[in-house]
Amino acid sequence: MAYFERVGESAFRATEHVGGAWDTEEQHIAPALGLLAHVVELDRDARRDDGLVVCRLSWDILGTVPVDVVSTSVRVLRPGRTIELVEARMGHGGRDAVCLRAWLMKPGETGHLRATSLPRIAPPEDMPSWDPSTVWPGGFIETAEVRRAEVEPGRASFWVRTPLPLVEGEPVSALAGAAGLFDIANGMTVRADPRHVAFPNVDLTAHLFSPPEGEWIGFDTTVSFGAAGLGLTSSVIHDVGGPIGTMAQMLTVRPR
Template sequence: MSEDLTAFYLPVDEHVFDSTEATQSPWDFSLQHGGPPAGLLARAVDAARPDDSMRIARITIDMLGGIPQGRTRTEATVVRPGRRVEMVEARLWVDDRLAVTATAWRIRVAPGSTTEVAASEAPAPLPAEQSPHTLTGVDPSWGYGRAMEWRFVAGGYGTLGPALVWGRPRVPLVAGETTSHTSRLLTMADSANGLSVELPMSEWLSIPSTLTATIQRTPEDEWMLLDARTSIGPDGIGLTRAQVYDQHGFSAEIAQPLLVARR
C-alpha cells in the first residue's frame, strides 16, 4: 500500500469530504467503488440523530449510476421518528450531483433484555497473511484494492464461484476519525459480488445497483468474514448473498441483485 492511502475520504467539514485514491473503482479510476460511499452513508444515518442506544438494523444503499471522484457531501433526515424504531433517509452528492441514496431502519437496543436463540456459529479461523491478490484484467494499482486486505479461506480472485474470505479496511473511512463498526461493514459489503463472481469478468458484466445489509449484531472486530455466493437466473438477473461473521459468530446478511450481461 502506498503512503498516500491514509483514508478513503479527507474531511472538509462535518458533512463534506474529498474522495481519495483509496475509493477508486477497479474498472474506472475516475469513479468510486461502491463500498466507501456506503460506509459514508451509514455514518450519515447515525449522525442524523446521535443516540448510542439506537442501532442500524437494516440499510439499503441505492447507487444511481457511476459514482464520480470529487467533493462528496452527505445529508440525512429522520423521516419516521420513534422511541424504539426509526427510519432515516440519507443522500450522497458528488460535486452537486445526487449519486447514492440510503434508507435505514434503526432499532433501540437493550443489552441483556433477551436470551440469544440462534446459537453463535464458530467462523473459520483467520488465515495467516497472504500475498496480494488482484482482479484479472485490472490494474493492480487500483486504490480500493490496495486499501483493503483480504485473506481467503476458500475461493479467490482467480477462482469462479463461492468465496469464504476474511477482510478488513487498512485505512479509516474519514481521516482523523475512528470508523464505526457499521461503517466498516458497509465499506466491505459491496465487494461480495466481486469475490463470488460466477462468470469471467473479462466476458461478462455483473453490476449491482443496490445492496441491502440486515444486521442482527454489529460486528465487534476489525476483521470480518464474508461467506459469499452468487446465483444467476435465466433472464439476465443474478443475486449475490453473503453472511457476515466476526470472531464471535454471525453478524449480518448482505443481498445484491445483479444485472448480468455479456460485455
C-alpha cells in the same frame, strides 16, 4: 491516508484509495456505503443520546460517481422513541449517486437468548491470503487484505480488513467501518471473468442482529446468475465471534 477527507459540514473528498474496480476513474462504491452509514450515526448522535442501534442498511446505487468531492444529507423519515427510519443521500454535481435507508432500534438485554443456526466460517488465521488485485484493478481493491477459501467460482468464504480509516482524522464506529467493506463481497468469488462479463450491483441490503466487532469482517458468499440478465450475490456476514447478519446484492449481468 484514508478513503475520504472531510472538506465541509456535509462534504467529503474521495481520495485515490477509493478508485473503482469496474472503472478506476470512478469510485468503488464500497467506501461510499460506509460513509453514508457514518453520517447516519453522526446525525443520530446529534439528535439523541439514548443509543439507538442501526439494524438494517439498504442502499440503492443510483449511478456512478467520480473520485471527487461529494455532498451528503440526512433526514428522518419515521421518527420514534424506540424505532426510527432514516434516509441519507450522497451526490455529486447536483445528482444523487447513492441513497441509504436505515432502520434504527432501541437496544435491549437479550444476552440469555443469543443464538443462531447460521453456520460459522473458519477464522481468518485458518484461511490462506489471497490477492484480489489479481482479478480487479483500482485503488480500493489495493487497500483490502483478504483471506479466502474458495469452493468453486461463485462460492467462497473470506475475511476482509483494511488499514485505512474511512474518514481522515475522524472517529468512525465499527459498524460504519464494516459497512465500508460490505460491497467488496460481489467481487471476491467471481462466477464469470469480469473482462468478459460485467455484473455490477444496483443495491445492497444488510440486516444485522449483532453489531460487528473487531477489524476483520467475514463473508460466506454465493453468487448466482439467472438466464435473463439478472444475478444475486448472497452473503452471511461474520465477525470473529460468528455470524452477525445477512446481506444481498442485486446484479445486472451484461456479457461484454
